[in-house]
Amino acid sequence: MKNNQITNNFLKKVAGPDNLKETKKVIKKLKSKKGIETDAEIFEKISKKEIKIDDDTRILIKLHDASIANYQKDTAPKTKKEILRWNFDDEKFTQKMDEFTKQNEIITNSIITDFLKEILNSELDLEYIKFIILALIDGIETDEEIHEKTDIKLNTVRKLLYKLHDASIANYKRNKDPETQWFTYTWRFDKEESVEKITEFYTARLKQREELLDELENNLYFVCCMEPAHFKGNYTESSEYEFYCPVCDYELEPYDAEKEKKLLKRRITIDKKNFQKFEELCE
Ligand SMILES: [Zn+2]
Numbered sequence: 001m002k003n004n005q006i007t008n009n010f011l012k013k014v015a016g017p018d019n020l021k022e023t024k025k026v027i028k029k030l031k032s033k034k035g036i037e038t039d040a041e042i043f044e045k046i047s048k049k050e051i052k053i054d055d056d057t058r059i060l061i062k063l064h065d066a067s068i069a070n071y072q073k074d075t076a077p078k079t080k081k082e083i084l085r086w087n088f089d090d091e092k093f094t095q096k097m098d099e100f101t102k103q104n105e106i107i108t109n110s111i112i113t114d115f116l117k118e119i120l121n122s123e124l125d126l127e128y129i130k131f132i133i134l135a136l137i138d139g140i141e142t143d144e145e146i147h148e149k150t151d152i153k154l155n156t157v158r159k160l161l162y163k164l165h166d167a168s169i170a171n172y173k174r175n176k177d178p179e180t181q182w183f184t185y186t187w188r189f190d191k192e193e194s195v196e197k198i199t200e201f202y203t204a205r206l207k208q209r210e211e212l213l214d215e216l217e218n219n220l221y222f223v224c225c226m227e228p229a230h231f232k233g234n235y236t237e238s239s240e241y242e243f244y245c246p247v248c249d250y251e252l253e254p255y256d257a258e259k260e261k262k263l264l265k266r267r268i269t270i271d272k273k274n275f276q277k278f279e280e281l282c283e
Contacts, residue, residue, distance in 0.1 A: 016151030
């Protein structure tokens, strides 16, 4: 199995973003000569959520749900207990990976990533929010189910769903359970609204960068000759200080904007390219 970004993201989706290492270990075992055997009874209990267990069997169930691992029933020679002999379905894996390509582009597109960073105000939870979005796209509707599928803590799932809601790219319906009188929330990904918000984000950033580039190209800037971080201003702003640094009083010198212009141009080009990819994804 290749150790590349798409394989890793696919396995994170199948077994949860924090379970990548474990999942790879299980797959390695599955592919080894010895393979994996599990107790059929325990497997059934875990599948039915009658018991919770934190071992390879949990990962096996996730691989099984994604149809990339399957088993044959057998009887253990010594104990006569029913066991499951597991194997890894390479063909199915390749097929599922192909199907995942588009979703991988969603979570790796830098415009979408930067947009999500803005929603979160940080890079913390960035990976979690991406896999929650994929779960919603796949039609998983409740916080509990998303938690089961991704292994992301329930509190975090809830917090991030509301962040998506605040950014209006996900919405929910509140229903009252007629028996328990409890409210349940079913969530939905709002594709149209997401496309609109991400387009707005991209357009605003592009405009800002193009305006800055335009200014740098058409104006002469001055900076403090001792410490550029002290001051940077255009001719008018600098003349207000009579071309002396307002912080340290050393002279201001003409600013060489080449590096900044180059960087801006590069960012603009990359953004345009990624936005084009984003538009292709939306088709
Ligand atoms: Zn200075």
